Amino acid sequence: MPGAKVSRIAWIWRIWRERKGLIALLFALTLLSSAVAVAYPYLSKLLIDLIQGLVESRVPEPESAARIRRLALLVLAVGGVGFVANLFPGVRGAVNSVFDYIIRRRYFGEVMRKDYRFFAAFRSGDVVTRLTDDIYDFPKLSWFLCSGIFRAVESVSKVCFCLTAMLLLDWRLTLISLIPLPVMIAVFAIAQDRIYDSFKANQEAISDINSQLEMSFSGLRIIKAYACEGKYRRFFSEALSKRFGTEMAVARLETVLRMVYMYIDYVMQLGVVFVGGWMAVKGDISIGTFYALYNYLGMLVYPILDIPQLFVSGKRAFVNIDRLEEMRAFPPRRSSGLPFPAGPLESLEVEDLSFRYADRDREAVRGLSFALAKGEKLAVIGQVGSGKTTLVKLLAGLLEPARGCVRINGLSLAEADEAGLARIMGYVPQEALLFSGSIRDNIAFGSPGDGGAISDDALAEALALAQVSEEVESFPSGSQTSLGQRGASVSGGQRQRLALARAVARGPRLLLLDDVTASLDARNEERLMSALGAWSSDLACVIVSHRLSTLKYADKVLFLEAGELRAFGVHEELVESNAAYRAFIEEHLSSSGIA
DSSP: OHHHHHHHHHHHHHHHHTTHHHHHHHHHHHHHHHHHHHHHHHHHHHHHHHHHHHHHHTOOHHHHHHHHHHHHHHHHHHHHHHHHHTHHHHHHHHHHHHHHHHHHHHHHHHHHTOOHHHHHHSOHHHHHHHHTTTTSSTTSHHHIIIIIHHHHHHHHHHHHHHHHHHHHHOHHHHHHHTTTHHHHHHHHHHHHHHHHHHHHHHHHHHHHHHHHHHHHHHTHHHHHHTTOHHHHHHHHHHHHHHHHHHHHHHHHHHHHHHHHHHHHHHHHHHHHHHHHHHHHHHTSSOHHHHHHHHHHHHHHHHHHHHHHHHHHHHHHHHHHHHHHHHHHHSOOOOOOOBOOOSSOOOEEEEEEEEEOOTTOSSOSEEEEEEEEETTOEEEEEESTTSSHHHHHHHHTTSSOOSEEEEEETTEETTTBOHHHHHHHEEEEOSSOOOOSSBHHHHHHHTSSSSSOOOOHHHHHHHHHHTTOHHHHHHSTTGGGOBOOGGGTTSOHHHHHHHHHHHHHTTOOSEEEEESGGGGSOHHHHHHHHHHHHHHOTTOEEEEEOSOGGGGGGOSEEEEEETTEEEEEEOHHHHHHHOHHHHHHHHHHHHHHOOO
């Protein structure tokens, strides 16, 4: 546990180093604000003692007026400094937002470096919670990094300044007022583990709620189609009940701690009132001294209560840090490697390729070996669950094989630069995903570079290749039409073809299409294949399809069965020579329309 604390402090320091100037300014304003606040009771003491002395000693009027004038000027000077010090809360609030921005940007970048294994281990709603609710607002991480810590710094400085002033005024009364402090420290020492566990359970419950919401809204059509609103309400109610329980546990714990601290405060105040009042009546201290000591005690109360709150909010922030670091520590995909050579794809070689998902008993694909040359189109066919989609993901570098390798132009994907691989490859998944925004924005997302822009000619070419130009032109706003969340405003077929346009917009050398033709009629499928051939004779394509009509446009066919390669070659030759392939074709021939 001590090691964990050190790592969290080091984590905070790394974030602070990005804004060292702001941190230095906050420290200066904190000390200035505390010094000004502590000066006022002492000035009040001087004023009361001055008035009492002037009355009792009958000082001449000109001299008394001069003393009062000097004291008034001192009060005004302190007030002017206090005006500057009052900038402190505003600056502190602004820096909270600065840290919020830094943390979100940093950890969103970390998430973007992960591969499929990360998203299998972390649910989408959980990741969203860690990047939003865990970071923003009171009393979460970005608040703690600035307001939480600097409130405590302000409190510690006020306590030090107040105690110094109180000891100078009367050390006996000061010691009496501090007797209850060890009790406060003991209460926190006993409760600290309970605080961490309660906040951690609450954040996990919030993640569960957000995951349920994400699944509900993304799967709303299925829920409605199956009339399962009641079932999903029950799932949500269970998650909500869990969160309610953790929220109440946190609230109870905070209430108990607040009550304990407040009663300690009352004991301190009573001690000063009774003992200090008795000393003032006896004449051991002046009325001004008693007044200043009482004010200092009142000023000490909230800082003293605030210091334990640093540890309470720190426990919550440490939970947030641990949850962010848990994502960061998850092994990332490779970020660097050998660059791909310029020029077209000359060869795609697959050797003994095997892969098994973590939650499966058997391998999804095993022992696959084949090769594809420049400009060739390969059709991948097989029954549902035969490993077609897994093979495409392995070719795209989205999955890491358990054994074997994929080579492009002789360079293994395991050794290659992933950014370079992404530049030469276009990939359209089985479930096409479009982002909220316009059609143009979505197509530009696939264009080369990070600028997010695409020329009119490149946009028109991509839409034409994907056989969706006419439909886009018929929309009221054309390519500026907003697609809504996940492309909800267009049909499934249009969504698939827009995803295809996004893939070809990057000018790929290898195009991977996972069941794209399922959303096309025979005419559009023929136009698409002809357009791809005319667009680039060097473009290699791997086309997963459940429609045998796709075989008419393929140079070679790869037939998978239960994850194993059963046939590879030219369609006509395989029909003659491979019994398993011939049986599969005959079984599906009646619905395919292929001769």
